[in-house]
Amino acid sequence: MTIFIVAPILTYVVGSWIDAALSLSKTPPFPINLVGGPIVFVSGLYTGIKSTRVLYSVGLGLPWGEAKRRVQTSVLVKTGPYAHTRNPMILGYSLLPCGMGLMFSSPGMFLFIPAAVVAVNVFIVKVYEEPNLEERFGEEYLEYRRRTPFLIPRPVKLLRALLKSSE
Numbered sequence: 779m780t781i782f783i784v785a786p787i788l789t790y791v792v793g794s795w796i797d798a799a800l801s802l803s804k805t806p807p808f809p810i811n812l813v814g815g816p817i818v819f820v821s822g823l824y825t826g827i828k829s830t831r832v833l834y835s836v837g838l839g840l841p842w843g844e845a846k847r848r849v850q851t852s853v854l855v856k857t858g859p860y861a862h863t864r865n866p867m868i869l870g871y872s873l874l875p876c877g878m879g880l881m882f883s884s885p886g887m888f889l890f891i892p893a894a895v896v897a898v899n900v901f902i903v904k905v906y907e908e909p910n911l912e913e914r915f916g917e918e919y920l921e922y923r924r925r926t927p928f929l930i931p932r933p934v935k936l937l938r939a940l941l942k943s944s945e
Contacts, residue, residue, distance in 0.1 A: 806880060832857065863927050
């Protein structure tokens with residue numbers, strides 16, 4: 779739970795420092811910041827929480843399973859948000875500082891912080907998680923990896939799934 783207090787405060791402090799250090803202008807302007815920011819933030823929160831819940835309910839594991847083997851998934855999760863991206867948690871939780879930055883009109887927050895979050899997570903996934911998943915799930919994981927994007931969903935496929943789920 780500390781992460782939901784510490785991360786936003788750290789995002790604000792570091793993002794504001796970056797803005798000042800690089801003399802970045804406030805953008806986007808009011809009222810765009812108060813419309814776009816919450817949309818991006820809530821989308822990221824929803825994606826992050828939904829992917830965590832699907833990982834737990836379908837995969838029977840927790841997000842930190844690669845670090846603690848006793849909570850690793852026992853089933854390869856390919857449904858829900860995982861049908862559109864192999865790393866929906868990274869996508870979702872990277873949108874949080876992006877949304878905050880838009881709300882506060884802080885380029886440091888909406889550009890640099892998410893980029894750093896993605897870079898660190900990509901390193902962890904590529905070095906630790908993907909080799910582990912390949913070893914644990916073999917050809918099933920390799921096939922999933924071939925047909926599912928790493929981070930950014932394919933827009934047409936995602937739109938079709940969203941339209942289908944609203945019927």
